Amino acid sequence: MTLDATQETGDAPQTIVVIGGGQAAGWIVKTLRKEGFEGRLVMIADEIHPPYERPPLSKAVLAGEADIDTVRIVKPDDFAALNVETWQPDCATSIDREARVVRTRSSREITYDRLVIATGGAARRLPDALVKTSHITYLRTLDEAVALGERLRQSQRVLVIGGGWIGLEVAATARKLGVEAAVVEGAPRLCVRSLPPAVSDFLLELHRANGVDVRLSAALVSLDDHPDDANRVRATLADGSTLDADFAVAGIGLAPHTAIAEAAGLPVADGIVVDEFGATADPRIFACGDVANHPNAWLKRRVRLESWANAQNQAIAAAKAVLGVKEAYADIPWFWSDQYDVNLQILGDIPMDAELAVRGSVQQKSATLFYLQDGNLRGAIAINTPRDLKIARKWMNQGRAVDLATLTDAGKALA
DSSP, X not given: OBOOTTTTTSSXXXXXXXXXXXXXXXXXXXXXXXXXXXXXXXXXXXXXXXXBOSGXXXXXXXXXXXXXXXXXXXXXXXXXXXXOEEEOSOOEEEEETTTTEEEETTSOEEEOSEXXXXXXXXXXXXXXXXXXXXXXXXXXXXXXXXXXXXHHHTOSEEEEEOOSHHHHHHHHHHHHTTOEEEEEOSSSSTXXXXXXXXXXXXXXXXXXXXXXXXXXXXXXXXXXXETTEEEEEEEEETTSOEEEESEEEEOOOEEEOOHHHHHTTOXXXXXXXXXXXXXXXXXXXXXXXXXXXXXXXXXXXXXXXOSHHHHXXXXXXXXXXXXXXXXXXXXXXXXXXXXXXXXXXXXXXOOTTOOEEEEEETTTTEEEEEEEETTEEEEEEEESOHHHXXXXXXXXXXXXXXXXXXXXXXXXXXX
């Protein structure tokens, strides 16, 4: 549905400002130009790099198989053709909504007609009370991934704190590089917030089979310089045991960059609150990507998603809405991870206590697990079965009723 862009704000935008320079920001500027916006377009970002994709950071970039040229969203010549004023490296520090002015750390300011906040987030830090060493690193940016990869290649053993997606991908990449790895997770299983127990168990067996020392229900008490070698680290766990390594990597989640929105008086609740078009409570200001909390039509609840697909597709919908073209963002949540010889994809909404119908063999690393609710497919987890997931997505979008026997009969093609 198309709406007059002046309907709510009384003007068509001449100057659009984007705060952030990651994947969502990249898709905002790409889409604005594709949709015909010819006005002034300014992107304010604290990294020096043009917009790039983050999923390869913990995999190909970390392993030394990819760099900025392979992960950037737009090729240099194509990005130049977008005619974006890039204020980099700089950082937006305040939004004056009444005057419609954004101010930056370097004392620059710009007046906007529309503003898009695509600030993403930062890697959560371990509490200072726990960390008494400088030999700890985090992974969020391209530069951090490159530096971490170099450090891994010079090390024999790495300690990974956190058994979520980033932690497990770092551990898998370390093993690929021939580096010993230990993973410390405080919860009783891996990826506890996003996977049912059967798949957590599968990942545990996968990592242990590849030589990773995985410690579950392991509360970290302290992380210190090694008593015999100040260039190494020692982790002490609640049970009194210790783990030694050349250095530690913490992957304990993302803290969304919402401070600038809060200071401007915009509603924030686990992310900047937006509608299905990416609009905030201020009709001139939009938000998208990791930092935005939106009403998801498929989940039937509000959610803040941290995924490649969300950063891209929510940004496209928000960019169109900025120009008055309202197409609701209503994607089925989708996430994937590559670890060793396993491609794991998760689609939809799968409760932790869900009974899953299994097609194929989890043990043989080729299986699709389906979650049905009232005869309808509500979620799927694919282990090296991307084709099954493609079909599941189609059925879920159609709201099609499916037969349990058909799903689990691996002797017959799903299609």
